[in-house]
Amino acid sequence: MMAYIARRILYAIPILIGVNVLTFLLFFVLNSPDDMARMNLGQKRVTPEAVENWKQERGYHLPLLYNASVQGAARLTDTIFFQKSVKLFQFEFGSSDSGRDIGYDISQRMWPSLAIAVPVLLVGLLVNISYALLIAFFRATYIDFWSVVLCVVMMSISGLFYIIGGQYLVSKLLHLVPISGYDTGFNSIKFLILPAIIGVIGGIGSGTRWYRTLFLEEINKDYVRTARAKGLSERAVLFGHVLKNALIPILTGVVVVLPLLFMGSLITESFFGIPGLGSYTIDAINSQDFAIVRSMVFLGSVLYILGLLLTDISYTLVDPRVRLS
Amino acid sequence: MISHLVILWTDALIFLLLVLALAFGIYASRKPHLRRPWGLVVRSRVGVGTLVVLVFYLIVGLLDSIHFHPLSETSDAAGKASRSSEVISLFDSMVSGLRARQEKTYSAPLATHLYAKESIELADGSTIRDFPRLEHGGSHLSDPGQKPADLVRLSAIGILKGLAVSMVAANCLIILLAVAARSNFGNQAKAVLTASTEIPWRVVLVVLSIMLVLIFWSAELASGYHLLGTDKVGEDVLYQALKSIRTGLVIGTLTTLVMLPAAIMLGIMAGYFRGWVDDVIQYIYTTLNSIPGVLLIAAAILMLQIYMSNHAEEFNSLVERADLRLLFLCIILGVTSWTGLCRLLRGESMKLREVDYVQAATAFGVGHLQIIGRHILPNVLHIVLIAVVLDFSGLVLAEAVLSYVNIGVDPSMNSWGNMINSARLEMAREPIVWWSLAAAMIFMFTLVLSANLFSDVVRDAFDPRLHSSR
Numbered sequence: 015m016m017a018y019i020a021r022r023i024l025y026a027i028p029i030l031i032g033v034n035v036l037t038f039l040l041f042f043v044l045n046s047p048d049d050m051a052r053m054n055l056g057q058k059r060v061t062p063e064a065v066e067n068w069k070q071e072r073g074y075h076l077p078l079l080y081n082a083s084v085q086g087a088a089r090l091t092d093t094i095f096f097q098k099s100v101k102l103f104q105f106e107f108g109s110s111d112s113g114r115d116i117g118y119d120i121s122q123r124m125w126p127s128l129a130i131a132v133p134v135l136l137v138g139l140l141v142n143i144s145y146a147l148l149i150a151f152f153r154a155t156y157i158d159f160w161s162v163v164l165c166v167v168m169m170s171i172s173g174l175f176y177i178i179g180g181q182y183l184v185s186k187l188l189h190l191v192p193i194s195g196y197d198t199g200f201n202s203i204k205f206l207i208l209p210a211i212i213g214v215i216g217g218i219g220s221g222t223r224w225y226r227t228l229f230l231e232e233i234n235k236d237y238v239r240t241a242r243a244k245g246l247s248e249r250a251v252l253f254g255h256v257l258k259n260a261l262i263p264i265l266t267g268v269v270v271v272l273p274l275l276f277m278g279s280l281i282t283e284s285f286f287g288i289p290g291l292g293s294y295t296i297d298a299i300n301s302q303d304f305a306i307v308r309s310m311v312f313l314g315s316v317l318y319i320l321g322l323l324l325t326d327i328s329y330t331l332v333d334p335r336v337r338l339s
Numbered sequence: 340m341i342s343h344l345v346i347l348w349t350d351a352l353i354f355l356l357l358v359l360a361l362a363f364g365i366y367a368s369r370k371p372h373l374r375r376p377w378g379l380v381v382r383s384r385v386g387v388g389t390l391v392v393l394v395f396y397l398i399v400g401l402l403d404s405i406h407f408h409p410l411s412e413t414s415d416a417a418g419k420a421s422r423s424s425e426v427i428s429l430f431d432s433m434v435s436g437l438r439a440r441q442e443k444t445y446s447a448p449l450a451t452h453l454y455a456k457e458s459i460e461l462a463d464g465s466t467i468r469d470f471p472r473l474e475h476g477g478s479h480l481s482d483p484g485q486k487p488a489d490l491v492r493l494s495a496i497g498i499l500k501g502l503a504v505s506m507v508a509a510n511c512l513i514i515l516l517a518v519a520a521r522s523n524f525g526n527q528a529k530a531v532l533t534a535s536t537e538i539p540w541r542v543v544l545v546v547l548s549i550m551l552v553l554i555f556w557s558a559e560l561a562s563g564y565h566l567l568g569t570d571k572v573g574e575d576v577l578y579q580a581l582k583s584i585r586t587g588l589v590i591g592t593l594t595t596l597v598m599l600p601a602a603i604m605l606g607i608m609a610g611y612f613r614g615w616v617d618d619v620i621q622y623i624y625t626t627l628n629s630i631p632g633v634l635l636i637a638a639a640i641l642m643l644q645i646y647m648s649n650h651a652e653e654f655n656s657l658v659e660r661a662d663l664r665l666l667f668l669c670i671i672l673g674v675t676s677w678t679g680l681c682r683l684l685r686g687e688s689m690k691l692r693e694v695d696y697v698q699a700a701t702a703f704g705v706g707h708l709q710i711i712g713r714h715i716l717p718n719v720l721h722i723v724l725i726a727v728v729l730d731f732s733g734l735v736l737a738e739a740v741l742s743y744v745n746i747g748v749d750p751s752m753n754s755w756g757n758m759i760n761s762a763r764l765e766m767a768r769e770p771i772v773w774w775s776l777a778a779a780m781i782f783m784f785t786l787v788l789s790a791n792l793f794s795d796v797v798r799d800a801f802d803p804r805l806h807s808s809r
Contacts, residue, residue, distance in 0.1 A: 032626035049649050170788035172739050299637045314631035
């Protein structure tokens with residue numbers, strides 16, 4: 015087990031290097047730092063000195079891959095690639111283009127993101143599983159049919175509509191909670207409750223339909239027929255056997271997204287003005303802050319790989335038939 | 340009228356896709372194992388119903404994909420009509436009324452007055468502040484009070500026209516069916532109306548009539564009013580929503596088209612050759628997959644913006660520029676979404692290479708390329724097809740979200756995402772401007788719902804587990 019985990023972590027390194035090279039190509043080779051400087055400083059009447067200054071301030075004045083003007087190992091370390099990319103492996107994100115410390119910002123903005131993502135995940139799971147179980151209980155009836163229709167309809171509505179509609183209805187017409195904003199401690203609940211509810215509602219369509227498929231797949235298996243044959247009630251069959259076995263794919267599907275919860279939700283956070291990592295990323299995109307976008311890309315990849323690893327481990331925990339080797 | 344065709348990149352690709360789809364249709368109709376599932380699709384009531392709706396969207400999208408420079412009104416000295424630099428599509432010239440009738444700013448659906456008050460000069464020289472009459476919406480009425488009666492009249496004309504056209508269409512269809520089945524008109528009509536035909540033609544006719552009546556009804560109303568109101572700069576919202584259809588279709592289909600070659604080639608290669616080829620390909624797609632999709636798109640679009648602003652001279656017109664950005668968006672969306680299909684194909688071709696006839700072909704010394712082309716590729720085509728159909732609705736929805744974050748299509752391009760994006764500020768106005776949002780939502784919802792229902796039918800038809808028991 016430990017050997018497997020160690021090997022998986024080693025396997026992650028070339029992937030992260032790949033991610034790094036890719037983002038480096040995207041950010042520095044396709045467009046030279048000069049282009050970026052001109053973009054940030056405005057197109058017209060930029061003096062070469064201003065461009066040089068801009069680059070100097072942000073450390074973009076170094077050569078891309080190989081610095082011939084210095085001696086020894088510094089030939090490789092005094093380059094943009096090393097300074098901006100390799101440092102990421104030590105989780106040193108450096109400072110953003112506007113001069114703020116990215117690592118500090120991330121550690122601060124992580125918590126609001128979690129405060130909204132964790133309740134959405136948990137409540138969403140509860141709602142979706144209960145609803146899917148209900149559908150499975152009434153399978154092949156009108157309840158089943160119309161529930162599936164409802165799910166497809168809900169899936170077909172853009173997530174933006176849930177947010178705009180919810181904000182309008184609850185905050186503007188009914189004045190139940192503020193439209194957007196954030197506060198610390200328990201005061202934040204009134205800001206978080208609407209986005210959380212909207213997040214859950216937005217996920218019902220696809221979630222319930224997916225879980226219904228899983229349940230129906232289990233219900234047609236032989237062990238369920240045996241359980242019925244020995245006289246168990248339908249409720250005992252559903253909760254004791256079907257739910258337990260269907261939980262394996264559900265659980266592993268959840269585990270894979272767990273680390274990514276840190277990244278927050280781009281759209282929800284920016285609509286509700288929650289200072290999480292999602293709105294941080296959006297702000298960075300809109301203000302064209304490459305340092306932040308690059309750090310978030312790296313962070314996201316690390317978390318994704320972590321999620322894959324956790325999925326494999328959770329398989330062995332919930333399903334004793336799976337052995338990692 | 341069409342003076343000078345302009346072929347944009349996405350236009351060319353859309354028509355390439357159309358040709359490919361037709362070729363595939365001909366190919367599939369000759370292969371029983373592909374024809375049977377499609378037979379199931381067109382025998383399903385949901386399948387044909389949604390298909391009719393999708394065809395209407397497709398027609399608008401295709402008409403909107405034929406671009407040209409229109410002849411301008413003014414002629415130059417030589418008497419030859421000069422062509423203007425503006426690029427419009429065939430669809431634009433068909434609904435030129437919608438396009439030309441601009442107001443000053445917002446106006447509500449079917450309104451006769453502007454949304455905002457203005458100073459109006461009266462005949463006696465004094466000025467008052469009031470809602471001015473619209474330049475076009477309801478301008479044929481001498482008194483705005485006649486509006487309800489006029490609306491009823493126009494609606495009645497529109498609905499009657501729609502019904503008449505759908506009656507003609509129904510009769511034509513029944514005649515065609517009767518000729519094909521060598522029965523007479525009466526029997527065939529009875530069979531269609533009692534839903535006893537193999538393909539549910541009654542559903543086709545019902546959906547077709549609903550669509551036709553809706554189209555004629557809205558066309559009649561739109562001739563005198565702004566059916567869905569106007570936006571901030573006074574453009575007709577109905578026109579914007581219709582123009583957005585093409586953007587949605589392009590994103591939904593071209594994305595899969597550009598990712599297909601890579602996904603098919605790499606997926607089959609990984610599964611067929613195994614060994615180090617498999618390792619390398621798996622490494623590539625795990626790496627790409629581990630970058631969060633939105634961030635990769637954001638980074639790529641940011642870089643494109645920089646490139647475009649630094650090389651502004653390479654683009655002849657705004658339309659071309661917006662089009663190139665759309666194409667680039669499709670490519671980058673494809674890069675983030677091809678991995679799923681690639682993995683599926685890898686697994687499937689891994690299974691196929693162990694099948695007896697492939698083993699036999701290998702033993703006879705048939706080359707790898709021939710085995711892949713003759714045995715593997717035809718047997719994974721259905722997976723590709725299902726992936727294409729399933730991805731469509733997700734991509735249309737994704738466009739809206741991306742445009743909202745400003746990393747979607749060009750802001751100057753009509754798209755549902757841009758309409759929703761602008762609606763964000765409009766919702767805060769008093770009284771609230773809801774029509775842009777509503778229009779975008781209705782058009783998008785209809786397309787996505789039809790696509791979702793249709794893809795469900797397609798997937799069920801291709802799922803062997805559902806049919807083996809029957």
